Amino acid sequence: MAIERVTVIGAGDMGHGIAELFAVNGFQVTLVDKFPQALEKAQARISSSLDKLVEKGRVTKEQAEDAKSKLVYSADLGSGVSAADLVVEAVPESVDLKKGVLREASASAPSGAIFASNTSNIRISDLAEATDRPQRVVGMHFFNPPMVMKLVEVTPGTKTDPAVAQEVFDLCGKLGRTPVRVLKDSPGFIVNRINAADTLFFCLLLDREVASPSEVDTFARGQGLPMGPYELLDFVGVDVGADSLAYFASALSAEYGKGTTFAKMVKEGRLGKKTGRGFYDWSKGKAEIPKADPTDKVSIMDIFALEINESVKLIEEGVATPDDIEKGVVLGMNRPFGPISVARDLSSAEVEAKLEELSAKYECGVFAPARSIAEGRLRDAIEGRIHPTQGREAPVAESNAAPSTVAQRAIRLERLDGGVAKIVIDRPRLNLINGDVLDGLDGILTDLWNDREIRAIIVTGEGTVFSAGFEMTKFVSSAAGMMEFARKGERTMRRLSEIPKLTIAVLKGYALGGGLELALSCDLRLATEDAELRFPELTRGLVPAWSGTQRLGRLVGLSRASAMILACESVTGSRAHEMGLVNRLLLGGDPDGQAVRYAKELASSEAPVAVMLAKKLLNKGAEVPMDVGLEMEEMAAGVLFGTEDLKEGISAFLGKRKPEFKGK
Ligand SMILES: NC(=O)c1ccc[n+]([C@@H]2O[C@H](COP(=O)([O-])OP(=O)(O)OC[C@H]3O[C@@H](n4cnc5c(N)ncnc54)[C@H](O)[C@@H]3O)[C@@H](O)[C@H]2O)c1
Missing domain, CATH: 3.40.50.720 (NAD(P)-binding Rossmann-like Domain)
Known part of the structure; x- marks a missing residue:
């Protein structure tokens, strides 16, 4: 009909x-x-x-x-x-x-x-x-x-x-x-279920007096939202928020009943715009929001983590597919991107840590990590590789293949002999760096950090290109997303710069933007003569945000850094070598092979503990006043005095033989 x-x-x-x-x-x-x-x-x-x-x-x-x-x-x-x-x-x-x-x-x-x-x-x-x-x-x-x-x-x-x-x-x-x-009849369906976790969070923020409504709303508007959460609740009706939490408490989990402020406001008749008063005074028809500094007690990552968590629960419970969740949040909440695309650029560990922090801080089970997140399977969940209803794995073959191939496809670690490891970015187009590459690199750095066998690390790209920069994904299409992506990249670069091993970048083909920043975070840079080094960020309305603006000037001086960043000047490997940005030129083909030989040479001839301390002295020493740096240097010398490697170094020198350092 x-x-x-x-x-x-x-x-x-x-x-x-x-x-x-x-x-x-x-x-x-x-x-x-x-x-x-x-x-x-x-x-x-x-x-x-x-x-x-x-x-x-x-x-x-x-x-x-x-x-x-x-x-x-x-x-x-x-x-x-x-x-x-x-x-x-x-x-x-x-x-x-x-x-x-x-x-x-x-x-x-x-x-x-x-x-x-x-x-x-x-x-x-x-x-x-x-x-x-x-x-x-x-x-x-x-x-x-x-x-x-x-x-x-x-x-x-x-x-x-x-x-x-x-x-x-x-x-x-x-x-x-x-x-x-909505595949399974469940309270709040998709969008309002995700929204309910946010509502509870904003209620608990007030219960615990973490921040005031105007501080939070000022923060939210600073993130590009047209209205902060409390102004919006006032607009819609505080009773709507309170009733929805009460319904979720009765129909889904008593934990939703933990917030008290909204219900109290309803009792007092402070419903927002419709009663003239809620969080704000609406007597003149619009909210009178007191001037406030944006709170630093809330981060955009809090909201992302909560929304990703609810999305994963919806997937585990079989309420909706990842695609429909993304579509629902984008269209239903008027967002430029949804929790699924945000989650694609984050690791399970990152989201889990944030959720553990929130659930402990607010003593609220709703914020505790969903099962797949706790099991480190965020990616499986958002890519549809878990069985709904229990959150268990999909058929074995699929689930075994999936997590490792994602990381393998993006970046891989090769352990070579002679104390050298090779990290290879391996992406289909110009080795662009996306969230998978960053996650993969982060994991590899953790693997290598305390590995005493490895003394030198080569960072390179598969094929003829180092890396043409970072990949714009949906996630970075907003100010808030960009900020998080920058933070994530910067943190990974910093870890690379701090790993207690020699790190050597092999610049060939392109080293652009984020790719160049990766190279700047290494201790040494080798390059082919015709490699192209460039920061195109300003021509795209961006700035280098993975530490490029800070590292380049320290390496080549402010004037040359300005030419490369502010005037977007491209430099070849040869020119970069003249500038001191590149330490060695790789002449005559097989740049990776040459780099490996060089790394092995250094790995076999330098004492690992001395390398570790010298790195710290160079990098941290550049950030402190000289007298502090000199003190650090004296202490490092003192620390080295007790090492077996120092004895071995001196004895080999006197005996005119090659030292055999043990890293002790
Ligand atoms: N307002 C929103 O943003 C929004 C968005 C999506 C869904 N909803 C849902 O839509 C529904 C309606 O919400 P709303 O915001 O339009 O509410 P509303 O209060 O603006 O309108 C409800 C209407 O129902 C009428 N009504 C009450 N009892 C009735 C009865 N017994 N018989 C016939 N009419 C009756 C009222 O007179 C009123 O005009 C709710 O379930 C709400 O959760 C609301």
């Missing part, structure tokens, strides 16, 4: 918009509300919205008139639903109220009519119970305002006929919306 006649029950913020959307798309619509004033207001809102659409040229005058003529307003639910093919319920978010309305509609609607609920959070199966047709009840969650927001979450209840869910899914397309499938 084709859906032609639609009845929307509840003519409030959502109901009037849903009714308008159906009417504009050619459906015959009856809008029902218990209160005649609500119907009058809805009619006026729809009329004014249609006029605006005409003004903006989005619909013609005829289409607007046609939509108006397709709308009927009724205060009588029974007659309002009597001819409906589809009933969309949009009354306030109360289980009992919604059940009552659906029960009443059951009595009068045609037996074949589909019932859809626009509930934000409530399980569809719980609402379906109240009807005479649970197999024809489905969640159809529009976002506010329905005429603008493209997302609709379509949720079947446990008894819903899959054909009915599919029909509603297809219907969304006819309305010009983008539907996502």
Whole structure:
């Protein structure tokens, strides 16, 4: 049966918009509300919205008139639903109220009519119970305002006929919306489940007096958000946040009941804009936000970690696929990117550490790492390689192959003889550095850090190119994402610069941007004559942010660094050698082979502990006043005095033989 006649029950913020959307798309619509004033207001809102659409040229005058003529307003639910093919319920978010309305509609609607609920959070199966047709009840969650927001979450209840869910899914397309499938009926579906963790976090922040609303909102606006979380809650209604936490506490986990501030505000009538006062004073129609410094007690990573955590739980529970979660957050929360693309650039360990910190600090189980994150399988989860419902692994072959190939494809470690290791960036296009390369490099550095066999490390790229820089992913397409990506890269570069071994970069082909920064973080740089070294960042609206602005000047002086960074001057390997940026030229082919021979030579002739201390003295010494550096130098000499390597060095020198250092 084709859906032609639609009845929307509840003519409030959502109901009037849903009714308008159906009417504009050619459906015959009856809008029902218990209160005649609500119907009058809805009619006026729809009329004014249609006029605006005409003004903006989005619909013609005829289409607007046609939509108006397709709308009927009724205060009588029974007659309002009597001819409906589809009933969309949009009354306030109360289980009992919604059940009552659906029960009443059951009595009068045609037996074949589909019932859809626009509930934000409530399980569809719980609402379906109240009807005479649970197999024809489905969640159809529009976002506010329905005429603008493209997302609709379509949720079947446990008894819903899959054909009915599919029909509603297809219907969304006819309305010009983008539907996502909620695969399992679960409180808050996708977007509001993710949102609930944020809401709880912002409630607990106030409970614990970690920061004030204005400090947090100032911070959030500084991150590029149009409104901070508390201003937004005031705007939507503090009661909406409090009710949703209460519902999650009853339906999902008692841990959601840990926050108290929002419920207290509701008791005091501080609901935000609608009562004139919430976190802020709204008596003049907009929030009076006191001037405040942005808080440093909250980081964007807190929010990313919480949202990634909820996303992973949704995947583990089989509620949604990673793609639909990403789509849902982007379209439903108006974000430039979603938690799945953020997670792609982070390691399990990083997210787990943040979540452990938050769950301990706020004593809240909701923030504890999801199982896959705790097991170090974040990537498997977001790439769909875990079985839903238990969060267990996918078929063995797949899960065995996946985690290592990701890292292997991006970067690999080769242990050579003679105390040398080779780190090779291996990406399909110009060895661009992405999150996988950084994660892989970080892991390799951890592996090598205390490995006494390895004394020198070569950093190179597969093939003829070192690395043409970092790869722009969706994750770095916003200020907040960029900041995190910069931090992650800078931290990895710093670890490379601090590893207590000799590090040698092999510059060939291109060493651009992030690739050049990787080379600057090594102790020595070897290059082919024609290698191209360049910082293109400023021409793309960026700055070198993986320590390039700091390291280059220290290596070649401010004037030359300015030429390369501010004037984007490209230098060849030869020129870089003249400048002192490159320590040796690799002439006559096989740059990697030459570098390995050089590394072996150094590894076999230098005392490892002395290398470690000399590195510290050079790098840290450059950051402290000279007298402090000199003190450090004296102490290093003292430390070396007791080493076996010093004795071996002196004895080999006197005996005119090659020393055999043990690193002790
Ligand atoms: N506002 C949002 O941002 C938003 C977004 C997505 C989903 N939702 C969900 O949509 C639903 C409606 O929310 P809203 O913001 O439009 O609420 P609202 O309060 O603006 O509107 C609800 C309407 O329902 C009417 N109503 C109340 N009892 C009724 C009854 N027994 N019979 C008929 N009409 C009745 C009210 O008069 C009112 O006009 C809720 O389930 C909410 O969770 C809201």
